[in-house]
Amino acid sequence: MSLAQSLSTAQRRSSSGALVAWLGVAPFFVFAALFLVFPSALLIVGAFQDGTGAFTLVNFAELFTPSIRAAYLISLEVSAASAVLGAIFGLLVAYAAVGGGLPIWLRSAVATFSGVASNFAGVPLAFAFLATLGRAGLVTALLRNELDVDIYRAGFNLLSFWGLTLTYLYFQIPLMVLIITPAVEGLRREWREAAESLGAGAFDYWRRVAFPVLWPSLVGATLLLFANAFGAVATAYALTGSSLNIVTILLYAQIRGDVLHNENLGYAIALGMIALTALSNIGYIWLRARADRWVK
Amino acid sequence: MNRSTWRAWTVIAFAAVYFILPLIATFEFSLRLLRGQYSFEAYRIVLGDAKFQASFLYSTVLAVLTIVIGAALVVPTAYWLQLRLRKLRPVAEFITLLPLVIPAIVLVFGYLHLYNSSSFLPLTASERGADALLTFGYVTLALPYMYRAVDTGLRAIDVRSLTEAAESLGAGPTTILLRVILPNIRVAVLSGAFLTFAIVIGEFTFASLLDRPAFGPYLQLIGANRAYEPAALAIIAFLVTWACMGLINVVGRRGAARRTT
Amino acid sequence: MAFLELESLRKSFGATTVVHDFSLSIERGEFITFLGPSGCGKTTILRMIAGFESPTAGTVRFGGDDVTQRPASQRRVGMVFQSYALFPNMTVARNIAFGLRIAKRPEPEIKTRVEEMLELIKLPQLADRYPYQLSGGQQQRVALARALAPRPQALLLDEPLSALDAKIRVSLRDEIRALQRRLGITSVFVTHDQEEALSISDRIVVMNEGKAEQVGAPAEIYNNPKTRFVASFIGTLNILPAKIVDAGRGLLSVNGQNVATSRKLNGAKAGEARTVALRPEALSLDLGDGANTLKGTLEDVSFLGAIVRMKLRVGETLLSLDEFNQPSLKLPERGAEVAVACSPDEVIVLE
DSSP states (O other): OOHHHHHHHHHHHHHHHHHHHHHHHHHHHHHHIIIIIHHHHHHHHHHTBOTTSOBOSHHHHHTTSHHHHHHHHHHHHHHHHHHHHHHHHHHHHHHHHHHSOOOHHHHHHHHHHHHHHTTOOSHHHHHHHHHHHSTTOHHHHHHHHHHOOOTTTTTOOSSSHHHHHHHHHHHHHHHHHHHHHHHHHTSOHHHHHHHHHTTOOHHHHIIIIIHHHHHHHHHHHHHHHHHHHHTOOHHHHHHTTTTSOOHHHHHHHHHTTOSOOOHHHHHHHHHHHHHHHHHHHHHHHHHHHHHHHHTO | OOHHHHHHHHHHHHHHHHHHHHHHHHHHHHTOSSTTSOOSHHHHHHHHOHHHHHHHHHHHHHHHHHHHHHHHHHHHHHHHHHHTOGGGHHHHHHHHHHHHHSOHHHHHHHHHHHSSTTSSSOGGGSHHHHHHHHHHHHHHHHHHHHHHHHHHHHHHSOHHHHHHHHHHTTOOHHHIIIIIIHHHTHHHHHHHHHHHHHHHHHOOHHHHHTTOOOHHHHHHHHHHHOSSHHHHHHHHHHHHHHHHHHHHHHHHHHHHHHHHO | OOSEEEEEEEEEETTEEEEEEEEEEEOTTOEEEEEOOTTSSHHHHHHHHHTSSOOSEEEEEETTEEOTTSOGGGSOEEEEOTTOOOOTTSOHHHHHHHHHHHTTOOHHHHHHHHHHHHHHTTOGGGTTOOGGGSOHHHHHHHHHHHHHTTOOSEEEEESTTTTSOHHHHHHHHHHHHHHHHHHTOEEEEEESOHHHHHHHOSEEEEEETTEEEEEEOHHHHHHSOOSHHHHHHSSOOEEEEEEEEETTTTEEEETTEEEEOSSOOTTOOTTOEEEEEEOGGGOBSSOOSSOEEEEEEEEEEEEOSSEEEEEEEETTEEEEEEEEOOTTOOOOOTTOEEEEEEOGGGOEEEO
């Protein structure tokens, strides 16, 4: 075969190979279009329309009516509370498991359990907490009978803001452990030793080296936890039902046809949610890119 | 044992209490159906309930479908993106991030408006159609995890060399995918599969709003109406999730051992 | 009095003993290298000096001061790691200043000292860069400056060159040595690379399986290896089984041929077995006078650029023999019977 012939064969092979590749990835992108992009686009467009299809910003104005605004506010608060607390406790657990000088089996046990618990949500979780801290719960009864402490008389209620937050922590903390463990493992032992050889104690090391290095990952993970809590439905529905009116419950009710009788407002609520979770995720990605750069 | 190890154990101990106590309480509660004695009566009722069996079966079937469709979509895509269409990779990765950004409830809201009886693809009009829509929804939910698992698996093997070796021996693209690539990423696909199973079994939002008889809505129903059975269900649900994760670990460790021999 | 004294150091991890009864006295300003294969315990001893591992038994003394129980942060030793370990969130200048900041020195003093150190490592223009923007060699120099800035009483280097490219390795090790001479700081260097150890050390400690096999100056270790391990670890070595013929005259029999050595064969009786070691460069095709000759079959000839390496079979052993490449060199053919010469001084007899 001459050079020209073999070159053109190679070209033909590569272009037919490319064609096959495009055909191979097409189903994926078609699927994504049908079941991710189009529904989202519909919502985004619909949020800017009124009942007749004309362009309007009225829906966004209505987002600020007291009931809807209150729902957003509570959602934000529960998500923020469970995110921040989840981040703090998750970091403590992750650091203890990775660097605390603990046996290796414990580290993989923590990792496995975190994988399980981060998926344990919805009715089972709600019920587990009801069985523990509900009015007839095991711990409630134990505290009352053994220590004479009635937490419900003292004002605690599982079916409340803090009760929901406490329940959310059950999957938030493991999620944090899963996300932050690579970053904690990335804290190289030599940094600690170098700092020590230069005279630094534990506090100085954390203050000057470990925290600054971990900071982007920590904030990023907190944002991810926030987005995760914000989108949760089943647990809240099972635990507090409609007594604690968070956005997801609101949207859930609206979809069921109950409340708002205004489809476009529903779109706006959904869009508001997407905006908030999108911002959180963008923040997470940006911060993770920054963190990766340092630990290159 | 030095001071920092002591501190670590304290943290782990507190965490263990927080995480294990609810499980113990639930289990204890689930045993109390028969007044005055501990028994597994609640479990017997639950496992014998026709609706439990039906909804668990329904969700299992849908989970398997989701895994098959998900793998069929993701494996060829990840493969070709890595082999030839590298520039499209960020697009695909962005797409797989979308289900994490767009909450499930928002997605199903979009589905209901896009695929209702008056749209180009009236999936909600019939029961089978709604089943299909639910499955597609599950595939979407599982997409980030499936894609990440398969992508990681593909990165660990030398895709280019394997493909070229197979091509030089006369294999076509389908053969390569099914008989060369897939067996080598089996561990990754299985990990994604078990994770998908765990997600689908417990899923509530989609199934409830699409009005399908899945396990999630069944859990909610029992939880609203019964006292002791939900506790038994919670324990069962936890054990199923634990089994899935355990299988991922077992499969992962066996795959790793194979690769090093 | 020696400056750094290690006495009967022992380190065990559970049932495994990694360092056995190690003792050494290091003079002030000395550059001493621990050389050995992976797992020989050299890094463990270094870490015990630094304070990152506590010895199971034994003491570490700096200038008479027993620091064995003291934590690393109070020992005032500078440490340089194989992976550089620069703090990624700080610039070069802040990295170097770290030790001084911890010691709460006044800012003007810190500023001057950092500039001084940057001049010393010849990288003043990189003061505001971050570690991820530097090459490996640059990072290691900054690590060196950081360790030296707080004026430590000793400098410990844990395989600092192993992660670098070959060329940088050579230039940086010379720089490290020049710096150390200029500052006069007592230094302990750990490496598995014998060429590195030979080129920059005042003394080398050759270690194997937690014990010191030989301690001495580079030339001493190279020319007079005491044990088979040392001989084979340092440079290439030909090892031949031999029998004593006449201890008084230094005669041994190698494969039936007599070989004379100028080394002492104290108290050896005729017929006893010994091991003879010969460096490849000690053997020559040029048969001069008064030299030993060994006959064998030439099995292989390899051209290595500046050197021609030949393999000669003498009985059971395959000898390596190096000659400088010269156009006038007439090489024998494969399979030929060849005689090579070596002077009695070069015949090493091992214990």
